[in-house]
Amino acid sequence: RSYSKLLIVTTLSGGGLVAYSDKPQKTKKKVLVLGSGWAGTSFLKDLDISSYDVQLVSPRNYFAFTPLLPSVTCGSVEARSIVEPVRNILHKTNGQIQFWEAECLKIDAPNRKVFCHSNIQQLAGSNHFSLDYDFLVIAVGSQVNTFDTPGVLEHCHFLKEVEDAQRIRRTVIDCFEKAVLPDLTEEERRINLHFVIVGGGPTGIEFAAELHDFVHEDLVKIYPSVKDLVKISVIQSGDHILNTFDERISSFAEQKFQRDGIEVLTGQRVISISEKFISMKAKSTGNEVSIPHGMVVWSTGVGTRPVIKDFMEQIGQGDRRALATDEWLRVKGGDGVYALGDCSTVDQRKVMEDISSIFEAADADNSGTLTIKEFEAVVGDIITRYPQVELYLKSMHLADVMDLLKDSEGNGKDEVNIEGFKRALSHVDSQLKSLPATAQVAAQQGAYLSRCFNRMDLSKEHPEGPRRFRTGGRHEFLPFRYRHLGSFAPLGGEQAAAELPGDWVSMGHSTQWLWYSVYASKQVSWRTRLLVVGDWSRRFIFGRDSSR
Ligand code: FAD
Ligand code: MG
Ligand code: MG
Ligand code: MG
Ligand code: MG
Structure with missing residues (x-):
């Protein structure tokens, strides 16, 4: 409206401006x-x-399409395909924006x-x-959040920037080359091929899945002698991986990883990392263990x-x-x-902080009460200002809210006073969530x-x-409102899970195709779109490039 x-x-x-165009330019x-x-x-x-x-x-003189960074780590998509030079983006606006690298x-x-x-x-x-x-x-x-864990900065890989993804790609190949050198014991080969991911959020899980595919679709063919020695472990401090997603997605992912042989260690907090070992503590028992690793990717939270x-x-x-x-x-x-x-x-502002002024504004005739019509109108109006109201009404119909207005005998009222108004909206602020x-x-x-x-x-x-x-x-202007359009979790093996608006959850191969089409359409330019789709096609036909 x-x-x-x-x-x-x-x-x-705009019309006015033309008429007064000889006014001095401010x-x-x-x-x-x-x-x-x-x-x-x-x-x-x-x-x-x-x-x-x-x-x-x-x-950085480029924009990076971060959702495809995990694909860059294993060469499913090339780094150059997901970056767009800033000057290209600015050029569209007649080159009047100055850029300083x-x-x-x-x-x-x-x-x-x-x-x-x-x-x-x-x-x-x-x-x-x-x-x-x-x-x-x-x-x-x-930036990456290390939670001040000793050794993380020195011995872990991150997955935040394009350079990080390229470095991971080289290191994965290095681990394989190291593992096939002569004169190593089998145990040493195993250690070189133990890939550890810290963090069971969407980025860590997508990387684990991507790495699993890379190993099992491409690398086993080139390094057949060590193919049974590879191990991928995900360490998660919470009880489940992908715990910001719907439960169905998180258990689907856990089951898929179990079938794929990806180890998931939950309820573990990493306490230190050295060149060869990663130490962690079980949150429930306090038991500490150290396990040897070939490479660690740290993917927890933001700082x-x-x-x-x-x-x-x-x-x-x-x-x-x-x-x-x-x-x-x-x-x-x-x-x-x-x-x-x-x-x-x-x-975000709480409704309860402003409740008196909202009531006063709605009570046009200063009678100290709102008619039910006025009540409905003000709820409709504050939805634009307080997003939590919409979430609240989603979990509860307006009719139920109106029930809260009834007196102790259960009789409906024609008018609401400030106390009733507060009561009706008292749980609204519990719906406040910080944006991801x-x-x-x-x-x-x-x-x-x-x-x-x-x-x-x-x-x-x-x-x-x-x-x-x-x-x-x-x-004021309308405040910022976030519209959640859904989120994806690619899980490898041409399968993905998606959580879409309206509590819609979808999982499996068709979701992966949805993922391909959404991410192709989201590219910032036709150039990167062509490059990304080209990379995907190349991978389907020839597999990933495994040179260092
Ligand atoms: P960024 O996009 O990080 O941009 C920050 C910019 O500031 C960069 O250009 C940087 O170079 C520049 N900069 C840094 N320091 C300075 C400085 N001191 N002075 C000037 N400039 C500086 N989100 C999704 O919605 N879907 C996904 O699928 C998804 N996948 C992801 C996968 C990975 C691997 C990662 C790392 C993130 C992913 N995200 C995803 C999250 C998403 O990338 C971030 O939320 C998003 O990039 C935030 O945008 P931003 O502009 O705040 O920061
Ligand atoms: Mg930015
Ligand atoms: Mg970015
Ligand atoms: Mg009134
Ligand atoms: Mg933010």
Whole structure:
């Protein structure tokens, strides 16, 4: 509803601009974007750069399609096929966005400045520079979380960047080459071929499945002498793998892995890693064991980057775990600063915090009570502002909520007072969930923020619209709302599991085909789409390339 209204306003003001085009041009505000990943590129793709002076800083001059990174580890897809040069993406917008290949080292919020460092070896000039901004959009993503486990940084592989995936691919082959060298005992060959994955989340599980396929479809043919010595183990601290997914998916995955001979060790916490051993402790019994490994891939959780930690200290968020924004993605305590994607978390407002003002706004005649009609209307209205209301109504029909309004004798009432109103909504906030660190969230936040930026002038000129909902007298744009479109878990052997909206779960070979088509369609350009589909076809026909 509000969007169609907005469209009309935009058209009208656009017309106005033509008439007054000889008015002096105001200087454009500087927008500085940090990061060229999912959130950053999605923001830039839709940003109307005619009204801003836009700069992008990222240490990588490409966008990486991370969902296909596990496929790169075993050569099912080539690294080059899943990256798109940033300059290609920016070029579409007439080349008016300036790109600097550098890492932001420090954000100086009071002076609206960032300090950057370029890693490129330079013959002349300094590698350090600073940039000013009016609006800062932080989209630097996350880094690996080692939970301070000793030895992880030194002896584990990660699966976060394209380089990581390429390194894993080389190391897997190295392990096989090492295992077939002469003069090794069988035990030594076994150790070289023991692949350990720490973390039973979607990335770790997909990698384990991918590695299993690579070994059993391709490598056994080239290294037949050691084919029975290979072992893949997944260590998971929780009781089940894929525990963020539906139970049916998690047990389907566990059963499939059992059939495939992939060892799943649950309820184990890794306590240290050395070059040759990985030590873990059973959470229930406290028993510690050390097992020898040939290679470890560490794939657990996400952590905060140092530049963000430092910034959080500056703005009084030092005691928090992730950079907090409000639902309009504005950093709390940071003036003109926005954050999106994995580096940030949206602090969602609780209905109960605002309950009195919601009630007052709904009670138009100030009678102290709401009619049932008014009650229904206000619930319909606050759904847009408080996403938890929708989840609550999903788990419970409005009619049941209305039941809560009945008095102790079970009689329905015509009017609701504030106490009844509070009672009816008292469980709503239990539905609050923090958003997952996924590409889906990051991309939707980028697209949302670009819409806000494209209409920033409009919202200043028309503070009463396009949003009408009021809390404490504020007039705002609609807050960010995440729409979950479903998630996939590829499980190897041309099988996958998917969790789709509406509690729909699908598993097996057909789901893998759904996965192929979804990921082909999600590619950022026709170039990468062709490359990825080409890689898949090549793999079907010739198998994976197993050269180092
Ligand atoms: P990123 O995409 O990580 O982008 C961060 C950007 O910031 C990068 O360009 C980086 O180079 C840059 N940067 C870093 N430090 C600085 C700095 N100091 N200054 C400036 N720039 C900086 N999500 C899904 O939804 N579906 C999936 O199937 C899926 N699979 C995944 C598989 C793997 C192996 C991994 C690692 C992740 C996967 N994800 C998936 C998660 C998804 O990739 C992330 O949630 C998403 O990338 C977050 O986007 P972002 O823009 O916040 O961060
Ligand atoms: Mg980004
Ligand atoms: Mg990315
Ligand atoms: Mg986030
Ligand atoms: Mg009233």
